[in-house]
Amino acid sequence: MYRVGPDLARVLAAAGDTGRLRALADDLDTLAAAHGTAGLTGCAALCRAAADGTAEPALAAVTAFQEAGWPLYEAYAHEAAALAAAAAGDAAAARERLARALDLYARLDAGWDAARARSRLREAGVRAGVRGPRGRPKHGWEALTDTERVVADLVAQGMSNPDVAAQLYLSRRTVQSHVSSILAKLALTSRVELAVAAAQRSTQG
DSSP: OGGGHHHHHHHHHHTTOHHHHHHHHHHHHHHHHHHOOHHHHHHHHHHHHHHHOOHHHHHHHHHHHHHHTOHHHHHHHHHHHHHHHHHTTOHHHHHHHHHHHHHHHHHTTOHHHHHHHHHHHHHTTOOOOOOOOOOOOSSSGGGSOHHHHHHHHHHHTTOOHHHHHHHHTOOHHHHHHHHHHHHHHTTOOSHHHHHHHHHHHHHHO
């Protein structure tokens, strides 16, 4: 349940169902107390932020997800904090949190999430600053994004797409998209070739 918590929180928030949001937060708090994981604590705090529209639980979620090493969920929490700041009339804080969310979304190649965040904050009267070109080459190892590098390393270690998805808290479809992009950028045709290329690169490095 905790892995779908942030997505479910956004759906319930959009529907204005604060009662279920608080109930979900309570359930996640109970799980966090039983298992003692930062990720669960963060999910509970993020649900409370969506229910109350306040920054404090969103910022607590940021800290928890940083501790858990869940960058996508951390971005969700920054986005929630930006919305709360915008609602409170603090445009500067909202822009700062939105910038942090967008930076994480960019690192994770989460374009859809970035577009959603910009749209939600724009509706709240806050616009993100204009980002310059990243200047990333189109081919070779330097063309890989941060997320693609991580995925490439895990695939080279022999992990399957489902295993990589579970490790990085991504969907299998997203992982498959990353693998296809990695192979194309490196001019490779298979996961075996990727493993060999990664080993050679490690030796050369």
